[in-house]
Amino acid sequence: MKKPKTNDVILQTVTNVVTFIIVLFSLSLFFAGHYTPGGGFIGGLMTSAAIVLMLLAYDLDTVANILPIDYKILTAVGLLIAVATGAGALLFDVPFLTHAYDYFYLPLLGKTSLHTAVLFDTGVYLVVIGVTMTIIQTIGVSE
């Protein structure tokens, strides 16, 4: 079932540039979540939007070559990170999901507060990407 070859050079060139901007924006949204609107859910959706744009410009196989990720495993990894963050509280005998934070001096960034809620959010971020991409890919390949 081969389609006639069309010339997508403009779409593909624009995609190459725009994808990076979208990924950067999504990461910015993800890290901004604690103090401003944003967070793991919207960040994850935005990152999958970037991947969907690549899927539109290229095709499933090409994108799978660029990003050799099994999204079902990615979902599981995300869940594991989120639940393990919550369960970390069990080690200190405080209630489940109790978070901890502190201020650290990091090179380049200076005084920064690091919070375990970010780890939880990383889990959410990965799950959202994994689930969205699994849905889109599964619908994409089934005839």
Added chain:
Amino acid sequence: MTNLLILPILIPLFTAIILLFISKYVNVQRGISAISTLATIAASLVLIYTINKDGIQSVNLGSWQAPFGITLVSDMLSALLVTTTSIITLVVLLYSFKAIGADRERFYYYPVVQFLLVGVNGAFTTGDIFNLFVFFEVMLMSSYVLIVLGGTKAQLREGIKYILVNVISSALFVIAVAYLYSVVGTLNMADISVKIAEVNQPVILTSIAVLFLIVFGLKGGIFPLYFWLPGSYYAPPTPILALFGALLTKVGIYSIMRTYTLFFYHDTGYTHSILAVLAIMTIIFGCIGAVAYWDVKKIIIYNIIIAVGVILFGVSTMNPDALEGSVYYLIHDMIIKAALFLLIGVMITITGTTDLKKMGGLIKEYPWLGWTFLVAVFSLAGIPPLSGFIGKLLIVRGSFEAEDYLGAGLILLSSLMVLYSVIKIFLNGIWGTPKEYKHVSKGHARYLWMTSALLVLLAVFYGFGAEALRPLFSQAAEVLVDPNIYIDAVLKE
């Protein structure tokens, strides 16, 4: 240890995640899910012991104080239900090893069962009304997957109905919570109870109570809202059906029990009479269905509906005896329904049909199956030394005390109908003229029978040990009778 009561939720959750990584290794999945479910049972037994010793356990997630964060609360009722749920899941898992088939096992059957366990255990344990909704959804989404897993035509058709009904009832649940939140301004169940007692339940709260009854009634299958249940439960294979029949409707019943004894106990004249009438109608319609069919699955499915009616009638009287009876009967019904579904699953595997008129004479080749089934049948109907007796006895005694003779009489009459409907299976399927069956090897059938016999054995012990277990059940019913025990345990002024 602070986090003890989370373990029955956390262990299956971790297991489900780990199983997602190894979806192609069926044997490893079997091993891990069996071991972790054993661990869940162990954790919940320790939980029962702790509650028995130290009273109601609660934990404020994330260390936020009671009305502001999510609180998980485990009183004796939830702990007993959590334990029963975990035991039933273990037995169904063992049964599934040989019954569910490699196709389903490779496509995330075991992780989804673990997610179902997370949802059910979570719904029994939570002390926050919105968190209850979330756990309902965890449970329902897993059940959506289980109902369509395998993708046969009937499963897809019934799956659509099931999902449609549950999406609507979930939307109603959110609306009901929104109304409740706009009136009382809190989501913590203990705090809601305090706030409702302060304003002495005006009419708006009584309307919300009825809305909750509609929501949980749709999930639990009470009289006008059970229409989806017989069809949807008929579609999936027996181990999944056993999980559904034993666990899903009971979460709805538990939620009605919780809300009607903890929140809306001020204006019982209205809400609880509705509940009583609906419970009676549920029993009557369940009996009609159970007697009418000649299909083994359908007969047991309608028996679920009868039991829903009996338990809720006990709740509606708000009488200490009847409430204790309801708790007894709830646990008994979970065990015995799972056992019956697994046993008819064995019969269906042997004969290759669900039609009673095409079966017969199983007792000749499979005597152990026949006699186990008979014990399960007597237990279901409530013949004295067995497990269904004491619960029904307490419910009937409670309703006599509340001078509700009609309800008590109907419950006694319904026992006869239940006995008739299941003894019909015994007389036609297991007794009768032997027929030739070549569907399955004897060893295979014996394995399936042995796993289901575990539950029948448990039901027998539950019946004979009723006196020994009595303190636990009194403790469970105490909280239902006096909501202040629950409130004090959570809000620790």
